[in-house]
Amino acid sequence: MTDPTQSDSTGRQAAAQLLREQIDKIYQSDPPNQPATETTAPSSQPEADDRPAHDPNALRYANQNDLWRHYHSAWQSYYQQYYHRYYLNxxxxxxxxLVGRGALAAAPAISLERDVQNQDNPSLGIITGEQATKQVHDEIVRKVKQRAKTLRRSHHFMPIATALAVGLLFLFVQYNRLLFAQVKTYVSPGSASAQSIILDPTVNTKVGPEPRMIIPKINVDAPVVYGVKSLKESDVQLALRDGIVHYPYPGADSLPGQVGNSVFLGHTSNDVFDPGKYKFVFVLMERLQVGDTIYVNYQGTRYTYLVNKKEVVNPNEINKLVVKTNKPLITLVGCVPVGTANQRLLIFAEQVSPDPAGAKPAPVEPPASSQPTTIPGNSPTFLERLFGGGR
Structure with a gap:
């Protein structure tokens, strides 16, 4: 009895052998249209076209050429389509x-069929780096404009914008003095003329009747207001609109040329919306040092003083203004840090011209019924005025 497994194996071997013979026949024949080499002897056998039609070798030769041509064309077509689809992919x-990065989001997509139809132009659909950058830029601008337009139409935009505008306005109104004071520290606050300043402080010089104070170091040349009605904060603030104010605090109420202390107030900073031209007259006051010169014109005489002391005190230390001395002195008062009214800077200076030995004694006046407890400073801020906290 025959083994079925052996019979099946024999059949596969026969089929494989037949396939090998067919492949050998293909490769044994020469490729068509190949010229003969010089070393090849001319064949005495006639060409296939010259053979009689009934010759079986001619038919076999023609079939082999057709088979080789078909085989070669099939492989050529395969590789051509393979590489074509590879590059398209x-x-x-x-x-x-590029679409994922937004470079071509606004450009129409080019389909695969269009690429196939235009395969004669390999550059179709390929963009350069410059084109991609421009497309990204245009797309970003488009999206920003679109979102800004959407935001403007949003019902949340106007309330937010209004709240932001009100907040910025409040900050400016409340803290404008701080902002402008910092700017003023780099800008000359006065217009002191070199011709009106004497170089020798020991020389007694006659001047005009207008009361003024001149401080060359910080470029101050401003009028001085004497005779304030009272020491109330509101009256002092009103007088400070017109220049530097002589502050006749009891025990420090001397006038220039008299023994004792003469106190002068000036703004280092103030609200820009307040009236007056001297809101920053003492803005550079902190630059004064021991030995600097201060001139005070009073009743036609120029009094010259040299700085001999600086001190920073709290607003409630008003007793610091009272100095026991047998010499004529002046004290300049301003708020520090610049732009605030947190503390007071006191600049003490001693008279050197005219001769202080000839100074007159200060008049003795009865103390006022009510005396201030703090040294005046800047005008009230917006919040202080709004909530009644003005000084």
Missing amino acids: QLHQQRRR
Whole structure:
């Protein structure tokens, strides 16, 4: 009895052998249209076209040529389509990456069929780096404009914008003095004339009747207001609009040329919306040092003083203004840090001209019924005025 497994194996071997013979026949024949080499002897056998039609070798030769031509064409077509589709696939992958980054989001997509139809132009659909950058820029601008337009139409935009505008306005109104004071520290606050300043402080010089104070170091040349009605904060603030104010605090109420202390107030900073031209007259006051010169014109005489002391005190330390001395002195008072009214800077200076030995004694006046407890400073801020906290 025959083994079925052996019979099946024999059949596969026969089929494989037949396939080998067919392949050998293909490769044993020469490729068509190949010229003969010089070393090849001319064949005495006639060409296939010259053979009689009934010759069986001619028919076999023609079949082999057709088979080889068909085989060669099939492989050529295969490789051509393979590489064509490979490069198209790379092109579309690159395009998808650009679309993912937004480079081609606004451009119409080019289909695979269009690429196939235009395969004679390999550059179709391929963009340069400059084009991609421009497309990204245009797309970003488009999206920003679109979102800004949407935001403006949003019902949340106007309340937010209004709240922001009100907040910025409040900050400016409340803290404008701080902002402008910092700017003023880099800008000359006065217009002191070199011709009106004497170089020798020991020389007694006659001047005009207008009361003024001149401080060359910080470029101050401003009028001085004497005779304030009272020491109330409101009256002092009103007088400070017109210049530097002589502050006749009891025990420090001397006038220039008299023994004792003469106190002068000036703004280092103030609200820009307040009236007056001297809101920053003492803005550079902190630059004064021991030895600097101060001139005070009073009743036609120029009094010259040299700085001999600086001190920072709290607003409630008003007793610091009273100095026991047998010499004529002046004290300048301003708020520090610049732009605030947290503390007071006191600049003490001693008279050197005219001769202090000839100074007159200060008049003795009865103390006022009510005396201030703090040294005047800047005008009230917006919040202080709004909530009744003005000084």
